[in-house]
Amino acid sequence: MTAPSPTAAVLIIGDEVLSGRTQDTNLNTIARLLAALGIDLLECRTVGDRKDQIVDSLNALRATHDYVFTTGGIGPTHDDITADAVATAFGVALPEHPDAVAILARRYGDDFNTARRRMARVPEGGTLIANPVTDAPGFQIGNVFVMAGVPKIMTAMLEDVAPRLRTGAVVHARTLRVSGVGEGSIADILTAAAKAEREISFGSYPFGHGSVGEMGTSLVVRGRDAARVDAAVEALAAALTAAGVAVAPI
Incomplete structure (x- = not known):
């Protein structure tokens, strides 16, 4: 008997999307990749920069789908709270990842300030997702892939994500x-x-x-x-x- 194809959901994070200032294109990019891999994208949610809402949505999606892809909220500013929310959802600490620190230190040199160090924080047990555009990594924890909101960066991150996914029969x-x-x-x-x-x-x-x-x-x-x-x-x-x-x- 053929195993069912994997299922997936997307969680788009950012007040700028909900306000209409930014038009999301990441969903289309992710959907096309998943279709080519035979993975059924069954759900998408969009939430603002509100930690409780991100945590609740993420926990609901990761419990009901094989994979969850998040976009947005992993930059250096105060409203980039996705890493904090993911750590809370998984009930783990949010330390600096030594490899992420090294990557960012090479990238910024003397300009590697406190704000930019925020991008080195990864929930305990997470692994990095490469970012060949600006170097600041995303991360994977469990069945959740946390990526940038900037479309060019998110698309580049998918190159590192795709080989990690279990594929299914193409539609x-x-x-x-x-x-x-x-x-x-x-x-x-x-x-x-x-x-x-x-x-x-x-x-x-x-x-x-x-x-x-x-x-x-x-x-x-x-x-x-x-x-x-x-x-x-x-x-x-x-x-x-x-x-x-x-x-x-x-």
Whole structure:
């Protein structure tokens, strides 16, 4: 029997995201990586720079998913409290990690001040995540990966994270484009397809509404068995065609 694919959640941390000052792109980057590794991303939460909220969210997510990825709040300023919150969530101390101290000391030299030393704090038992952009490391503790919020840095950190993850069966996806028809007009056909093949996911995504030009619906068929996905797409396309709906693969 094939083992189930690993599951994951993302915890985005930062008042700047909730205020709208910063647009998060890290979720998309993480989601694409996990999809390529066959890991199911099932949940995402966004919280501000509030320790209790971070602790509660982290404990809930790490108890229900194989992996949790956090972004944000590991810089040198007073509101960078992610390391403190993670240590509290795991019930461990938050000492300076000697390797992190050495990395940062080389990076900053005489400018390695008290604020920058905050970035060397790692919950007891944690291991470092390399940061080839600015050197200041992230860290892993248990099934939690703590990374920077700056997208360029977070993306670079993922290169060190990816080899640590257990992979699963990759999800295959096919798309059909239905032109000139809204999703409400084909909902019954899509529902019947989903009932006929319960191991396959069928998604409906309308386009062109409220704008000049072509309108229609993109139908995305997803599953881990490529042959079953292909068969489901062929069956769906045939049902749409029989109903007089113009359909084309993408």
